[in-house]
Amino acid sequence: MDHLQTYLVIASLLFVIGLVGVITRRNAIAVLMGVELILNAANLNFVAFARFGGINLSGHVFSVFVMIMAAAEAAVALAIIINIYHLFHTVNVDEADELKQ
Amino acid sequence: MIAAALIILFLPLLGFIIQLFLGRRLPRQGDFVGIGMVLVTLVTAIGMLVIILIQGDPDFRREVAFTWLNLGSFKIELGLLIDNITVIMLVVVALISSASHIYSTRYMEGDPGYSRYFAYLSIFTFSMNGIVLANNLVSLYIFWELVGLSSYLLIGFWYSKDSAAAAGKKAFLTNRVGDLGFFIGIMLLFTAVGSFNFNEIFHSVGQGTPSGWLLTLAGLGLFCGAVGKSAQVPLHIWLPDAMEGPTPVSALIHAATMVAAGVYLLVRLFPILTPDALTAIAYVGGFTALFAATIAITQNDIKRVLAYSTLSQLGYMVMAVGTGAYVAGFFHLVTHAMFKATLFYGAGSVIHAMHHALDEIGNHSIDPQDMRNMGGLRQPMPVTYRAMLISTLAISGVPLFSGFISKDAILAGSLAFAQHSPGHFLIPFFGFTAALITPIYMFRLIFLTFHHRPQKPQLHSGIQESPMEMKLPMVVLSVMTFFLFYTLPSFNPLSDAGWFTSLVVARDAVLPPGVALTAHEVAEGIHHAHLPTIITSLSLAGIGMLLGWLIFLKQKISADNLAERSGLLYRLSFNKFYVDEIYQRYLYRPFLRLAERVGFIDWDIYDQRFIDGIGRQGSRLAHFIGAVDWEGLDKKLVNGIGRGLQRAGQGLRQVQTGQLQNYLLFAFLALVIIIIIQVI
Amino acid sequence: MTTIIFWLLAGFTLAAAVMVVVSRRLMYSAVSLLFTLVGIAGLYIFLWADFIAVVQIVIYVGGITVLILFGIMLTNRIESVNISHDRVQMRYGLIGGSGLLILLLIMIFRTPWQVLPAVEPASTIDVIGRMLLIDYLLPFEVASLLLLAALIGAATLARRKR
Numbered sequence A: 001m002d003h004l005q006t007y008l009v010i011a012s013l014l015f016v017i018g019l020v021g022v023i024t025r026r027n028a029i030a031v032l033m034g035v036e037l038i039l040n041a042a043n044l045n046f047v048a049f050a051r052f053g054g055i056n057l058s059g060h061v062f063s064v065f066v067m068i069m070a071a072a073e074a075a076v077a078l079a080i081i082i083n084i085y086h087l088f089h090t091v092n093v094d095e096a097d098e099l100k101q
Numbered sequence B: 001m002i003a004a005a006l007i008i009l010f011l012p013l014l015g016f017i018i019q020l021f022l023g024r025r026l027p028r029q030g031d032f033v034g035i036g037m038v039l040v041t042l043v044t045a046i047g048m049l050v051i052i053l054i055q056g057d058p059d060f061r062r063e064v065a066f067t068w069l070n071l072g073s074f075k076i077e078l079g080l081l082i083d084n085i086t087v088i089m090l091v092v093v094a095l096i097s098s099a100s101h102i103y104s105t106r107y108m109e110g111d112p113g114y115s116r117y118f119a120y121l122s123i124f125t126f127s128m129n130g131i132v133l134a135n136n137l138v139s140l141y142i143f144w145e146l147v148g149l150s151s152y153l154l155i156g157f158w159y160s161k162d163s164a165a166a167a168g169k170k171a172f173l174t175n176r177v178g179d180l181g182f183f184i185g186i187m188l189l190f191t192a193v194g195s196f197n198f199n200e201i202f203h204s205v206g207q208g209t210p211s212g213w214l215l216t217l218a219g220l221g222l223f224c225g226a227v228g229k230s231a232q233v234p235l236h237i238w239l240p241d242a243m244e245g246p247t248p249v250s251a252l253i254h255a256a257t258m259v260a261a262g263v264y265l266l267v268r269l270f271p272i273l274t275p276d277a278l279t280a281i282a283y284v285g286g287f288t289a290l291f292a293a294t295i296a297i298t299q300n301d302i303k304r305v306l307a308y309s310t311l312s313q314l315g316y317m318v319m320a321v322g323t324g325a326y327v328a329g330f331f332h333l334v335t336h337a338m339f340k341a342t343l344f345y346g347a348g349s350v351i352h353a354m355h356h357a358l359d360e361i362g363n364h365s366i367d368p369q370d371m372r373n374m375g376g377l378r379q380p381m382p383v384t385y386r387a388m389l390i391s392t393l394a395i396s397g398v399p400l401f402s403g404f405i406s407k408d409a410i411l412a413g414s415l416a417f418a419q420h421s422p423g424h425f426l427i428p429f430f431g432f433t434a435a436l437i438t439p440i441y442m443f444r445l446i447f448l449t450f451h452h453r454p455q456k457p458q459l460h461s462g463i464q465e466s467p468m469e470m471k472l473p474m475v476v477l478s479v480m481t482f483f484l485f486y487t488l489p490s491f492n493p494l495s496d497a498g499w500f501t502s503l504v505v506a507r508d509a510v511l512p513p514g515v516a517l518t519a520h521e522v523a524e525g526i527h528h529a530h531l532p533t534i535i536t537s538l539s540l541a542g543i544g545m546l547l548g549w550l551i552f553l554k555q556k557i558s559a560d561n562l563a564e565r566s567g568l569l570y571r572l573s574f575n576k577f578y579v580d581e582i583y584q585r586y587l588y589r590p591f592l593r594l595a596e597r598v599g600f601i602d603w604d605i606y607d608q609r610f611i612d613g614i615g616r617q618g619s620r621l622a623h624f625i626g627a628v629d630w631e632g633l634d635k636k637l638v639n640g641i642g643r644g645l646q647r648a649g650q651g652l653r654q655v656q657t658g659q660l661q662n663y664l665l666f667a668f669l670a671l672v673i674i675i676i677i678q679v680i
Numbered sequence C: 001m002t003t004i005i006f007w008l009l010a011g012f013t014l015a016a017a018v019m020v021v022v023s024r025r026l027m028y029s030a031v032s033l034l035f036t037l038v039g040i041a042g043l044y045i046f047l048w049a050d051f052i053a054v055v056q057i058v059i060y061v062g063g064i065t066v067l068i069l070f071g072i073m074l075t076n077r078i079e080s081v082n083i084s085h086d087r088v089q090m091r092y093g094l095i096g097g098s099g100l101l102i103l104l105l106i107m108i109f110r111t112p113w114q115v116l117p118a119v120e121p122a123s124t125i126d127v128i129g130r131m132l133l134i135d136y137l138l139p140f141e142v143a144s145l146l147l148l149a150a151l152i153g154a155a156t157l158a159r160r161k162r
Helices: A004-024 A028-052 A058-088 B002-025 B027-055 B084-107 B114-133 B137-155 B162-193 B198-207 B212-229 B238-244 B247-256 B258-272 B275-296 B302-322 B326-361 B382-396 B402-420 B426-451 B468-479 B499-503 B519-554 B559-565 B567-574 B576-611 B613-629 B635-655 B660-679 C002-022 C026-046 C050-075 C090-110 C125-133 C137-158
Strands: B061-071 B074-083
Touching: A004 A028, A004 B660, A004 C002, A004 C026, A004 C090, A028 A058, A028 C002, A028 C026, A028 C050, A058 C050, A058 C125, A058 C137, B002 B027, B002 B074, B002 B084, B002 B114, B027 B084, B027 B114, B027 B499, B074 B084, B074 B114, B074 B137, B084 B114, B084 B247, B084 B258, B084 B326, B084 B468, B084 B499, B114 B137, B114 B247, B114 B258, B137 B162, B137 B212, B137 B238, B137 B247, B137 B258, B162 B198, B162 B212, B162 B238, B198 B258, B212 B258, B212 B275, B238 B247, B238 B302, B247 B258, B247 B302, B247 B326, B258 B302, B258 B326, B275 B302, B275 B402, B275 B426, B275 B576, B302 B326, B302 B402, B302 B426, B326 B382, B326 B402, B326 B468, B326 B499, B382 B402, B382 B426, B382 B468, B382 B519, B402 B426, B402 B519, B426 B519, B559 B567, B567 B576, B613 B635, B660 C090, C002 C026, C026 C050, C050 C125, C125 C137
Parallel strands: none
Antiparallel strands: B061 B074
């Protein structure tokens, strides 16, 4: 628990789990949850580097910014998802493939 | 000084924000916010002018800058530069802007977009001040584009009118052409110098980087920007159309300030312009001066006459820069701002009265801007008449008025230039001929509008003098055309010596010695050319006024006869030399056709055939090969290839699923592969 | 003792994260996400980041998760839950994911990380506050603007069209 690598491994596991979630889930909200996991992985890295870089709290400040961004992103994304739901009557990402046309 | 400059720069921006968000809820739709802000900037600017007058130091300069972007060796600064030119220009901008604000309170009264209009005026004032105060090319470029934007917004202010919306677009796009060259010029200088700051650029050019043709090219690039903004030939086409905007806007933006920004830019950058670039500039300016003047004679729309007159005067200023007499050009910029703004206010006042009269008789089929529908407005509109007459005398170059001294300095400069290099005799020819034509078209405007018998008598009873708010700016600015405002403490009405020329002193080009004429040589030449110039220009102005009087007032010489006799010339001038039509036929239409063809290639051939067809072509090819070779050498091998291709084609087609997650997956797989390749 | 707690916490966090992705019921995913976020907050405490841990709980657990739960409830009718087709391209996703994981792990264990010695600060809030308002003032203000824009944007987007 006093090794940087431990945290980095946990963070990369979280990142990959989140990535798999983003790629494989059909439901848009589940995709969003995957994105949150990815952001948390990044945050964990920031804080871990801050701890093992001689308490350089810039990492903390950045993780605060990431959280702010995550909050904004979640709000906008959910608004979009609700809109998609009204439009397609589904929130499954693979069914909303207007891009194909 | 810096604090004052910051006030001048940011107060209009504050006004813009307030008007944009709160304008409609404030009493009087918030016009007092903009007027208040701009009056404060006017007072501040005059204060600055008084300070530099007391100091009387031609080398006065203050600069402040902060780093905006710092990317290692590459640094972009934003900053302010204040010197005498800046202060004088700030006063001009603030003065005309205040006048336009006050004028607009009545001119735009009752317009549904009243508060939006004032917000636009404020953002324009902000951006114009930004150009004036910029200390480096990047800030200047930013504000340059902002000015273009506000001009676009104001030209297209009545956007529900198709012609206004089109004129706005035309102005924006035409400016874009010039700005492309401007940008290239900036980048050329930056790659050679490594800085955008004026001073550092001057210093570096003085050291010899860049030099030669590269510097000429950079100078011409910068000049392209000025050609666009100051509407020089061949990018002049947007300015007459810009008259679709409200008249106070024409006075502020398209006569006094924004179009002068190009000249201001050239004045600022004069020290790095090479003789070759200057010669090109002089020719473009001189040609514009003459070209636009010839068009102005035959136009019937009162604002269009003024627009072409503005083009012609801007040509003068640009020509002055080109001949090295850039102080004279800047001087003319200032004096011209006053009398041309007055002329536009007068025209606006006339149009306002015509509208009023038309409303009264309920007839809207008559064009209120056509001078052929006016006449006899002198009695009902005495103040407008006098203000316009004074400004007309000023623009025609009559002594005792400011236009005479500034125009004379320019003409003397062109004459001196031709004496130095007799091959360029065309430059003074352009200048003096335009000086002959100017009084003709200006007095035509005055006579047709104010003196002739009323052409539409039913209107005449409805014509009224404009209200106080519109008269005041006209009166103040027409008083400002008196020569003493520019020559004090000297009382000589024939010479431009005075506070202006002692504050704005010509600088040598920073080019290596021997390459360009020094300021002293130019001044010497101008001094020698002074007397012949005065004699010639005075007689030309006299002849022009006489001709105007004979043709358009006394009608001793019939205008219609003249028009008929000069046939082709008349038609050329009346149709603005068909420039728009030529562009339409040889520029826009081929371009659109080219775009269509490119679109065809992109969609029909590239997209449909190539991309979509990769799979299909592959399978077709496979089929073809299979069919040919079916009975041939090796059925299985060939068939296998065919099937393989077919499968590949189908596989490729499936890649295009339209599903975001698919794309994401492939992106990540690709990333993994790239990392692996990198590591190995 | 603390070591055991740490590993339990890490395992719990990762297990919950896996549940987020694997669970077929969206509601379970959301709840698992909640647990993951709380677990990460716990890890922050091990990293001496008390303030960040609290912010994590407040923003993520209190804000974003609730938002997501609302989103689920607004867009899913109980009868329409289609369990069988909940995932797509699982195979490729797993291949890509594990490939990336292997690369990351190689990178983590090969890099000679420079670790600076440090003592646990009494509190980080003080320093973070100073940094936010001095060194990072501009990003801080921009972030507030971003939140405002997101607020307006979300409200505009979610509003039913008339």
